[in-house]
Amino acid sequence: MTHRYLFPLAIGFLFLCTGCFVFGTNKDYHSFDPEALEAFQPGITTAADVSALLGAPTGTVELSNGNAYIYRRSVAKATLIWLVLLSFANYDTQVDQIVFFFDKNDLLTHYGASLNADKAEYGLPF
C-alpha cells in the first residue's frame, strides 16, 4: 500500500528539485603584489612613487593634515538556484584595499593593506 505512493512521491520530489544552478564571478580585480608593498617606506616614499608603481588611485581623500590614496580591487561571487517554486541567491563580495596616508609634503606617513578578495566564496544564502 505504502509502496504504491512511493513512486509518484519520488517523481513529485524530483520535480520540485528541477531547476538550475548558476555560479558567477564578477572581478574588478588584478592582485596587488605583496613584494611591491615592501618597497613603500614611511618618511621616504612619496605620492608620486606610489602612483608610479600602482597607477592611479581608485579614490583620494583630503585629510586634515595631508591626503589619502585609496586602491581598491573587488571580487564578487554569486550563487543562484532556481527551483520550481523557490529561488535563492547568494552574493559574496570581498576586496583587496590599500590606503596610503601622506603628509602635506606628499611624504608617506602610514599605509594599511587588507587583502581579502580571495575570501569571496560561493555558497547558499542560509
Place this chain on the structure above:
Amino acid sequence: MVCRFNCCFAILVLAGSIFLSLSGCLSYRYERRVEGVEIENPGSAYLIGETTIGDVLSSLGAPDEVHSLGNTDLLVYRRSLFQESGLSLGIPVLEVAIGGSVEVSARGGLARYDTLTFWFNSQGTLQDIVFEKASDRAYLKTLFSK
C-alpha cells in the same frame, strides 16, 4: 479495487495539474548579499588619546572608507549584510482570457551594517571610537519592527 486505484490516480493527476499550473505563478525568492569581512568588537584594544592611526592600520589593515571632517579624520571599517525575501502569486492565464492579469506580491529587504569607526585628530591620535554590530539583530524581527 479498480475504482479505488483510479480515484487515487485521478487525485494525483489533478494535484499534479494544479501544481503545474501554479508553478511559474507562485514563487518564493530569498536573496542574501554580503560585502566585507567580519568585524570584531574592539573592546579595550584601542585607547583614546594614545592609539595612533598607525596602530589601527597595523592591526586592522586598510579601512573601507576614509573621511575628513574639518580637523578630524575618520577611518571606517564596514561589513554590509543585505537580505531580501519575496512571495508572489500571479495568474498569467487570465491575460489571455480577459486581457488582464492578476498578481499579488509581497517583498521585504533589509540592509544591516557592522561598523567600526575611529576618529583621529590632525596629529593622528585617537579621539573617539564607535562600534556597532547590526548583523546580530534578527532578520525577520527587525524587518517587521516599526
